[in-house]
Amino acid sequence: MTVMLSAQNLAKTYTLHTQGGTRIPVFRGLSLEVSAGECVVLHGPSGAGKSTLLRAMYANILPDEGEIRVRHAGRMVDILAANSRTVLQVRRQTLGYVSQFLRVIPRVPTLDVVAEPLIRRGEDRAAAREAAAALLARLNIPPRLWSLAPATFSGGEQQRVNIARGLIAPTPILLLDEPTASLDAANRAVVTSLISEAKAAGAAIVGIFHDDETRAAVTDRLFDLSTAKAA
Amino acid sequence: MNVLAASFAPGLDPDPPLLAVRGLAKHYGTTLGCRDVAFDLWPGEVLGIVGESGSGKTTLLNCLSAQIEADAGEILYRCRDGEEVDFRTLPEARKRALLRGEWGLVHQNPRDGLRLRVSAGANIGERLMAQGARHYGGIRGEATGWLTRVEIDAARTDDLPLHFSGGMQQRLQIARTLVTQPRLVFMDEPTGGLDVSVQARLLDLIRGLVDEVGASCIVVTHDLAVARLLAHRLMVMKAGCVVEQGLTDQVLDDPHHPYTQLLVSSVLQV
Numbered sequence: 001m002t003v004m005l006s007a008q009n010l011a012k013t014y015t016l017h018t019q020g021g022t023r024i025p026v027f028r029g030l031s032l033e034v035s036a037g038e039c040v041v042l043h044g045p046s047g048a049g050k051s052t053l054l055r056a057m058y059a060n061i062l063p064d065e066g067e068i069r070v071r072h073a074g075r076m077v078d079i080l081a082a083n084s085r086t087v088l089q090v091r092r093q094t095l096g097y098v099s100q101f102l103r104v105i106p107r108v109p110t111l112d113v114v115a116e117p118l119i120r121r122g123e124d125r126a127a128a129r130e131a132a133a134a135l136l137a138r139l140n141i142p143p144r145l146w147s148l149a150p151a152t153f154s155g156g157e158q159q160r161v162n163i164a165r166g167l168i169a170p171t172p173i174l175l176l177d178e179p180t181a182s183l184d185a186a187n188r189a190v191v192t193s194l195i196s197e198a199k200a201a202g203a204a205i206v207g208i209f210h211d212d213e214t215r216a217a218v219t220d221r222l223f224d225l226s227t228a229k230a231a
Numbered sequence: 232m233n234v235l236a237a238s239f240a241p242g243l244d245p246d247p248p249l250l251a252v253r254g255l256a257k258h259y260g261t262t263l264g265c266r267d268v269a270f271d272l273w274p275g276e277v278l279g280i281v282g283e284s285g286s287g288k289t290t291l292l293n294c295l296s297a298q299i300e301a302d303a304g305e306i307l308y309r310c311r312d313g314e315e316v317d318f319r320t321l322p323e324a325r326k327r328a329l330l331r332g333e334w335g336l337v338h339q340n341p342r343d344g345l346r347l348r349v350s351a352g353a354n355i356g357e358r359l360m361a362q363g364a365r366h367y368g369g370i371r372g373e374a375t376g377w378l379t380r381v382e383i384d385a386a387r388t389d390d391l392p393l394h395f396s397g398g399m400q401q402r403l404q405i406a407r408t409l410v411t412q413p414r415l416v417f418m419d420e421p422t423g424g425l426d427v428s429v430q431a432r433l434l435d436l437i438r439g440l441v442d443e444v445g446a447s448c449i450v451v452t453h454d455l456a457v458a459r460l461l462a463h464r465l466m467v468m469k470a471g472c473v474v475e476q477g478l479t480d481q482v483l484d485d486p487h488h489p490y491t492q493l494l495v496s497s498v499l500q501v
Contacts, residue, residue, distance in 0.1 A: 017489030018496050059478070061485040084464050084478050085273055105438070105460055106431035 001035035002071065004173050004204035005057065010066035012052055026052050030066070032223055036172070039195065039205040039218050044225035050208045053225065054175050056080075057206060058097045059087050070094060070173060092121060096174045098166030100181055102150055102158045110136070110153075110161055111146040117169040128168075135164045139190055155182045160191075167194055174198055176207035180214045192217045247309060248273050249415060249447050255304030257294050263471040264290035268304070270466060270476065274414075277441060277448040279462030279479060281455060281494070287471040289419060292451045296336050296417040297326055311414060331361050335413035335446070339420040341400035345392050345407065351378060352388035354407050362411055377406040381436060398429035405437065409444055416441065418450045422457055434460050455498055459483055467491045 011028040015021060026049040034040050042050040055061040057068055059079040069076040072094045079087055079095075091097070104113050111132050118128035136146060139160040145153065150161045163179050176195070180188045188211065195218045199205055209215040248271035257264035265287035272278055280288045294301040297318065306318040311333055318326065330336075338344040345354055355374040356364075364370050375385040381402035383395075392400050401421065408416060421437060422430040438461060441448050452458050458465055459479055466476040467488065475488040486492045 015487075017492050055484070060480050062477075062481060062487075085276070087478060088463060103459075105435045108435050 001037065003033050004036050004071045005032075005034040005068070005206070006070075006076070007032045007053075007057065007068045008066055010053070010056060010063045010068070012049070012056065012061070012063040027225065028065075030225075034173070034204045034206055036202045036204050037199055038220040039199055039207065040221045040223050041215055041219045042206065042208050042225060043222045048225040050225055051177060054177055054206060054208060057175055058091070058095055060097075092117075094172055096166055096169070096171035098163055098174075098176050098179045100159070100162075100178050102162040102165075104150065104165075106151055107149045109147050110141070110150050113150060113161060114164045114168055117165060121169055123169075131168060132164065135168055136161070138194075139164055140187060156184065156187065159183060160187060163191060163194070167198070170198065170201065170203070172203060174203050174205045174207075176205065176209075178208050178210055180209060180211055185213075188214055246273065249276075249309055251305075251307040252295065253305045253307070255291070255294060255301050255306065257290055257299065257301045263287070265294070265468070265471040268473055270473075272415075272447050272449065274447055275442075275445055276464065277450060277462045279458040279465045280449065280451045280468060281453065281458050281465055282468035283453060283494070285470075286468040288451045288453075288468045290471075291468070292417055292419055292449065295449065296334065297330060298336075308415070331358075332411065333414050335408035335411065335416040337404055337408050337416065337418040337421050339423045341392075341397070341404040344404040345400060347393040348391060350389045351383065351392055351395070351403055354392060354403060355410050358407055358411050373410060377410050378403075380440065381406045382432070398425050398433065401425060401429075401433060402436065405433075405440065409440055409446070412444055413446055416446045416448045418448065420452055420454075421450065422452075422454070430457075437461065455483060455495065467494065 008031050010030040012026045014024040014026065016024065030053070032040070042053060044050055052061055056063050059068070062080060066080070067078045068080050069078050070090060072090045077086065077090060079090055082090070111129055114132035114136060115128040118131060119125055133146065137143070141157060141160055145157070150158050153161065159179070159182055180191050183191065192214050195205065199218070207218070209218070250272040253269050255268040256266040268291055270278065280291060282288045290299070293299045295306060301319060304319070307315060308318050308329070309315050310329070318329070336344065349357070352371060352374040355377050356370040359370050359373060375388050378385055378388060383399055383402055392403055395403065422433050425433065434457060450461055462479045464477065465479045465482040466473050467482060467490065468474065469490045475482060475486065475491045482491060483495055486495050
């Protein structure tokens with residue numbers, strides 16, 4: 001199997017300068033490899049560093065040591081050492097990330113929020129909106145909401161809009177930070193099948209899931225941070 | 232020698248930067264404005280400069296956009312025709328030609344960037360004429376087209392911006408700046424004096440238009456939320472120096488410098 005993402009010897013300590021320089025060690029000597037078509041689920045108690053690791057894989061958080069190499073355009077790129085432009089390119093084409101919360105420009109209609117990643121990739125505007133509509137429908141967001149900005153939506157609706165935005169432009173690597181946290185059973189099932197489809201299409205997936213049902217449905221391998229870290 | 236090619240790491244990036252700034256400094260008498268400022272800006276990239284008032288961010292923008300003269304450093308710019316120049320050492324006439332033809336400036340206060348007693352359409356058309364456009368119908372068509380793009384009713388083409396609201400004036404200023412398809416746009420607190428309700432639309436508009444025109448952009452703001460929405464990359468300034476720079480989400484989500492941590496932790500949540 002092709003290794004899509006390889007994290008080696010990661011170490012991260014947060015230093016809180018505004019709080020007396022408190023140091024919070026998160027992990028040390030952490031290594032993880034993820035291959036195409038597999039879903040690795042990060043496991044460990046709250047505070048174990050699951051989110052820190054996932055966000056490091058998106059180069060959102062920068063570890064103090066180690067490298068994270070991702071397969072981008074046919075070669076391995078260390079996203080912790082690459083320049084900003086390369087990181088943005090890798091994110092656009094190779095690394096998908098679905099966070100827990102929707103963060104968008106206020107007053108932009110839902111359909112445009114979801115279509116944006118495709119348009120930014122160079123897709124035709126009309127085709128992108130069509131794809132957005134199809135995905136929103138699948139995630140049970142009623143069409144009457146599509147022209148509205150998502151700020152006033154319920155938590156579950158916002159999360160589904162966020163998932164749609166995160167999944168609309170398929171990427172070879174997908175990072176999922178509790179994408180099903182506030183969803184009901186029916187919508188969790190939709191998200192589960194979307195994840196399975198991405199996996200079947202060859203995506204390498206790393207995720208954090210707190211609900212057992214979704215985790216059971218998508219996990220190929222558990223990565224336990226409480227045993228992996230030596231901070 | 233190719234000054235720009237030397238300024239970035241070989242092998243990582245095939246395209247040269249549009250702008251490369253090295254060792255830029257400005258003092259007001261003995262008071263420091265900014266110093267040791269160095270960065271690269273690539274085509275299509277939006278760079279945010281954040282920091283509290285007095286941190287030197289507006290001084291830096293004013294030095295870069297030739298509104299005030301820096302004391303030291305290089306502002307290396309790759310012109311449309313491919314020529315590389317150090318903006319600071321150019322003769323005045325060349326500077327003015329670049330400012331008119333390739334650069335654009337959006338002031339915090341739209342009254343500084345507009346001619347209030349000339350019609351909205353003329354405010355836009357004037358920039359085109361400065362570039363050599365002469366056909367009246369073409370200029371007028373372009374002007375009304377741009378008014379529509381910044382969501383000002385084309386029926387207001389002949390009205391004076393003096394009678395526009397602050398938000399409309401700011402949108403008009405943006406149209407006036409972008410109509411000439413600048414390659415490099417400087418913005419000083421573009422949403423600064425506006426109501427929150429107007430800010431959001433304007434941010435979306437700026438982002439879309441900058442994308443459409445393909446311009447590189449340097450935006451000064453003290454508002455971290457604005458920076459997050461507009462900028463690909465951030466530079467954090469304190470007491471005239473750049474204390475941290477990186478991808479916008481890296482700087483805001485995992486700030487390393489004590490001052491950046493203070494800025495990020497001081498934002499009020501709504």
